[in-house]
Amino acid sequence: MSKNYRAELTGVFGDPVDGNPSGVMEEAGYEALGLNYRYITMKVTKDGFPDAMKAVRALNMRGVNLTMPHKIAVLPWLDELSQAAEIIGAVNTVVVREDGTLFGENTDGKGFVEALERAGESVEGRRVTILGAGGAARAIAVECALAGAVKVTIVNRTLSRAEELAALIREKTPAQGEALAWESRIAVPADTDILVNATPVGLAPDSDALPEIDYDTVTDRMVASDVVFNPSRTRFLEEAGKRGAKTVSGLGMLACQGARNFTLWTGKEAPLEIMEDKLREEFAGE
Ligand code: NDP
16 A cells, blocks of 8 residues: 655644644644644735635645634635634634535634533533633633523723623623623622633733732632633632632633644544643743
């Protein structure tokens, strides 16, 4: 039998993209399963994006992740979207199907919900309060609402963005959506079950930074979860943990969304723990 020396190609398009750690975890997964797949981290500018999307087909790629500034720009290139990606209005994962058509998914929010489930927490019937109204907040809000959260409250510095996201939740999902202006040291709504930091506050190298909320309103019946994955134990999680809240790190969310991408591209169950350990190892020295 002749050997196959051709690698299956996946990767990420973004700008800036140098600090994106996805390749480390995806390639650890490919290696663990003995798959001849590669994940390439590629700088693709806004101007270069149309050519890069043509290259996805020309190079017979299996799929790509998209990060800033391409998550919305990719929409016209896709043949089909998942329900969540359609509501969110942004795609972070493109899959090239057998027939050459392009499918768009958003795995960020699904990764968030799955990381909570791995920690023994379901969003079903719960009230979720999200700090931030950007891309990550949008994906988390929509997936929580689709997974059965009864209420999603968005707290954001720019109130209009919180209002827009809350309206999206009310109109496109069965959950209630509410917006709050983020005033300094804002109290966490008392009915919150799951509190999420979906801002970049606390991300290395500014790991001393702390989202400005009144931590004394966090209680031991809340779950606190962060999107920031480096460091994995953020000050936000530390402070919430001190008040008795159960904490779930952004590293788990990153690994879970990466595992979903892996399965979408390879059709195989992802070695989630190996991928998560690799990420942990990657950030350990920082
Ligand atoms: P965006 O730029 O789209 O949104 C950022 C949000 O944070 C906005 O709502 C912004 O408020 C708010 N914000 C920014 N700085 C502050 C501040 N100092 N105080 C209060 N609010 C602030 O970013 P993304 O949503 O794409 O990403 C957010 C974070 O999520 C990043 O750190 C990213 O790395 C992480 N992430 C993690 C993932 C994971 O798997 N763990 C997946 C995806 C993202 P305003 O609207 O007022 O400007």
